[in-house]
Amino acid sequence: MPQVTYVSHTGTSTTLDVPLGTSVMQAATLHGLDGIVAECGGSCMCATCHVYVQEDQLAKCPEMELGEDAMLDGTASPRRPNSRLSCQLVMTPEMAGLVVTMPETQT
């Protein structure tokens, strides 16, 4: 099963199995990981599942849709070029080994 590594803003890493078709956000909340809030439950409505994707892996992620792009302007921590909403990062085989860093705050 593909894996994703979540790095907290203090540098602690957790690697989780993420089934294909499951979002990076869903896997995090299912495992009780701190650092991803996902207040709206994954509807791209709240911008509280913000992550920074390792730069060289950005191209492996699904393309960003307009709604996500827009909501990223409302994140609590600064938006960067590698910012994504993890509810929109639905696992594909190409994304195996993805590393995401969680911002200092989501709310």
Next chain:
Amino acid sequence: MAIARVVIVGAGHGGFQVAASLRQNGFDGAVVLIGDEPHLPYQRPPLSKDYLDGKIGFDLLQMRPESFFADQRIELVSGSAVTAIDRAGKSVALDDGSRVAYDHLVLATGARNRVPPLPGIELDGVCYLRNLAETEALKERLAACRSAVVIGAGFIGLEFAAIARGKGVPVHIVELVDRVMARVVCPETSAYFGREHQRTGVEFSFGARVERIGGAGGKVEHVVLGDGRTLPADLVLISIGVLPNEGLAAAVGLAVENGIVVNEQLLTADPNISAIGDCASFPSRHSLRNPVRLEAVQNAADHARCVASRLVGKPHVYEALPWFWSEQGALRLQIAGLTTGFQQVVLRGDYDAGEYSAFCYAGDKLLGIESINKPADHAFARRLLAAGRGVSPAEAADPDFDLRAAAMARS
């Protein structure tokens, strides 16, 4: 005296978040989370959306896995109702007769469905949509439904209607006032949503009163309106809003007034009892009229964080910006701020194409922004309103006004 034991009544979004945030803030004492439903704490918004539609299962509704509660030393008491508070003795009584002692008590008791006193309300086929059990029952009923009547055109009624129409089920919505979502959106947005639902085949009766629900053999068969019309139905969804669960507080002399009355730090008159979320009536700097009571995940979770912070010795005034959302078929509605009391609406964007925002004003004061299929505006609205800064009606009306630049510059 330091707080060693926090008891939380209600394991919904607010209650769960108090427990989680206490641990995130380093609280080392006991945390007891008491919920009257038998399940692990779960998310409610998807119930009326993806869960009812069958797109996700319970695993994706859960706030956290079972192991989280043990790992975080959160004592989860599920399937237990709190029957009374003993303020002097600082404990709560459970329905099994046991007592749970507290140093601080957080009431996150939420709200319950308003049930209209209609003849026939007890018939099989009359459904609700607030908790998991109700949603399971509704889902099963919907699968075999030939004709549904919805009483109340609020978020829940409309979200249900969109899913039912998606399954090809005829839906008729009966609404007492003259437009959809009248309590929460401006008339322009009501008109747009009403039109779009009609386009997908939803029928409406506005300004209509239900006289009774009729049936045979204990099963619902039709709904009779005040004007004498009879609407066939084997499913009737009651979605006319909720009432705050304030009884526990009222029974021990705490003030209630459309919710449990709390101060700007969400504390009741008893320094050992807080109230949060749907059951709390609180003062908000974002509201023209105070106190307010809000029914929203954001409100519950942000209330929870505020209380958790106070309980670890970092008190602050609650001032988070309220925001709300609804998904109705392809329609996405996002609201930032509290628009109650607005006098003027400025539309920005393409109203007819359904990509617009409605800026709601009282005088020149921007109260809130409703964004329809316009998530960028919503993101900017949240930044602007949270910073307490406005956009003038003239700016909002000007297509050349750069909302993004305003939001980014001013936050």
